[in-house]
Amino acid sequence: MTVYTPRRAGRVLLVDAAGRVLLFEGFDPARPGHRYWFTPGGGLDPGETYAAGAARELAEETGLRLPPEAFGAPVHLEVTEFPFDGVWYRQEQEFFLVRVTSHEVDTAGFNEIERACMPDHRWWGVEELVASGERYYPADLPAVLARALAEADSPAAGTGVGGGSC
Secondary structure (H helix, E strand, C coil): CCCCEEEEEEEEEECCCCEEEEEEEEEECEEEEEEEEEECEEEECCCCCHHHHHHHHHHHCCCCCHHHHHHHCCCEEEEEEEEEEEEEEEEEEEEEEEEECCCCCCCHHHHHHHHHHCCEEEECHHHHHHHHHHCCCCHHHHHHHHHHHHHCCCCCCCCCCCCCCC
């Protein structure tokens, strides 16, 4: 029987004016050959809201600083289970859509683990990502992103950072 460590995470679908999403390449130190791409974000600190955690993680991982209230409502919720460095996690995570015209990623805020296990980042077009054959998480990322963008672009959508542009 697998024992899971519970974890909560705030994640960001950071999309530029060309419709590309920022993803980081990562790997599990216990399985260095298992490489994958994933969105900015990470585990919440005790007492931290999902939006506050997503804002903090976005600043640490990309250098983009936005207040938590700029994130709006989450666009995707999921529970995922995964191993990392010999520990199995059961993670409840909320994703927020943030649009930017462009952004030069600054990884100076990476912690030691991120510097060791996140060797690359890039902006991906959705079709390019699907055609790449690369592993990415969540596994339904193209559908999640398409739904989030369609909802944000609907006439009923708000005009904040989460649903508009900055």
